[in-house]
Amino acid sequence: MEDTRKRLIELLYNQTGDYISGQELSKQLNISRSAIWKHMNELKKAGYQIEAITNRGYRIVSVPHEMSEASLRWGLDTTWYGKEINYLPSVTSTQYHAHDLAREGCDHGTVVIAGEQTAGKGRLKRYWDSPAGLGLWFSVVLRPTELTPKAATQLTLVAAVAYAKALKKWSIPVKIKWPNDLYIGDQKLAGILTEMQAEQDEIDYIVLGTGINVNHTTDDFHPSVQHTATSLKQFLNKTVDLNALFRDMASNFETEYDHFLNNGFQSIKEDWEQLGYKIGEWLTIRTNTEWSGKLISLNDDGALIVEDVLGEQHILYSAEILWRS
Numbered sequence: 626m627e628d629t630r631k632r633l634i635e636l637l638y639n640q641t642g643d644y645i646s647g648q649e650l651s652k653q654l655n656i657s658r659s660a661i662w663k664h665m666n667e668l669k670k671a672g673y674q675i676e677a678i679t680n681r682g683y684r685i686v687s688v689p690h691e692m693s694e695a696s697l698r699w700g701l702d703t704t705w706y707g708k709e710i711n712y713l714p715s716v717t718s719t720q721y722h723a724h725d726l727a728r729e730g731c732d733h734g735t736v737v738i739a740g741e742q743t744a745g746k747g748r749l750k751r752y753w754d755s756p757a758g759l760g761l762w763f764s765v766v767l768r769p770t771e772l773t774p775k776a777a778t779q780l781t782l783v784a785a786v787a788y789a790k791a792l793k794k795w796s797i798p799v800k801i802k803w804p805n806d807l808y809i810g811d812q813k814l815a816g817i818l819t820e821m822q823a824e825q826d827e828i829d830y831i832v833l834g835t836g837i838n839v840n841h842t843t844d845d846f847h848p849s850v851q852h853t854a855t856s857l858k859q860f861l862n863k864t865v866d867l868n869a870l871f872r873d874m875a876s877n878f879e880t881e882y883d884h885f886l887n888n889g890f891q892s893i894k895e896d897w898e899q900l901g902y903k904i905g906e907w908l909t910i911r912t913n914t915e916w917s918g919k920l921i922s923l924n925d926d927g928a929l930i931v932e933d934v935l936g937e938q939h940i941l942y943s944a945e946i947l948w949r950s
């Protein structure tokens with residue numbers, strides 16, 4: 626079903642404003658004309674404006690920018706990620722809501738996504754500004770029963786790699802600032818917050834939250850972060866369809882997550898090294914003292930390996946890295 630819809634949208638899109646006949650669609654998709662008609666109605670419900678003209682066919686007039694469960698799900702090509710999507714126009718934090726669902730026993734891959742968050746959470750108890758309609762604010766419940774709690778850190782890195790790779794396809798040169806920020810140039814585009822419920826050596830569930838600044842202009846950011854934060858719109862100079870962006874993030878996350886579970890952390894680590902912000906550069910590190918360190922890579926715990934001027938390697942878990950030095 627999902628595949629047919631995705632293909633249908635692709636076929637409509639490929640016409641670039643021109644019409645495609647019902648007969649052609651039915652041939653390409655190998656389904657009846659009445660099935661096409663039903664799919665068209667579903668598309669309309671999802672907010673697509675479709676024009677149908679007798680003897681000419683169909684064409685997309687506009688795609689929905691409004692987020693809804695249907696428009697988010699439309700064309701989503703995942704197996705388990707987002708099988709259940711909970712869209713909330715406004716919520717305190719998608720993290721809280723996802724924790725509630727997880728405690729109630731929701732499935733692995735359940736997504737909570739919001740139009741706005743009134744109490745968005747960043748790392749280290751910081752506030753995460755999540756204004757209505759300007760970004761992707763979503764959390765996914767993961768139940769990686771085969772992993773130990775230490776792998777939660779790795780999952781944050783898996784997510785960062787997945788998103789960075791997805792954004793590369795949009796020609797956005799993103800870097801991953803350790804441990805969990807996505808950067809364009811020297812400005813923050815997105816952040817990831819991983820929270821875990823575990824008992825001893827068993828993960829009960831993980832809630833992995835992602836915030837991506839998408840359609841902000843400079844003025845949409847709080848003055849205190851206008852120089853340090855950025856959005857996709859600022860980089861691309863155009864408004865981005867939140868639904869399409871979500872689908873790409875979801876799809877890439879599922880691919881990288883499955884790859885990680887099947888093949889281990891090594892390949893994620895290799896990708897991360899290619900994508901790491903300021904990898905190979907000398908920065909000031911503040912531990913007990915201040916010293917110069919070159920960012921080398923990650924170890925298997927997802928901690929940062931930094932080399933000092935004598936060539937000695939240090940493992941930093943919660944290092945104070947002065948990124949701007």
Ligand code: BTN
Pocket residue numbers: 717718719720742744745746747748749751753755761762763764805806815816817818834835836837
């Ligand atoms: C950070 O960089 O500090 C992490 C930010 C994570 C923000 C996302 S938005 C969706 C989810 N819900 C929240 O309240 N926080 C995360």
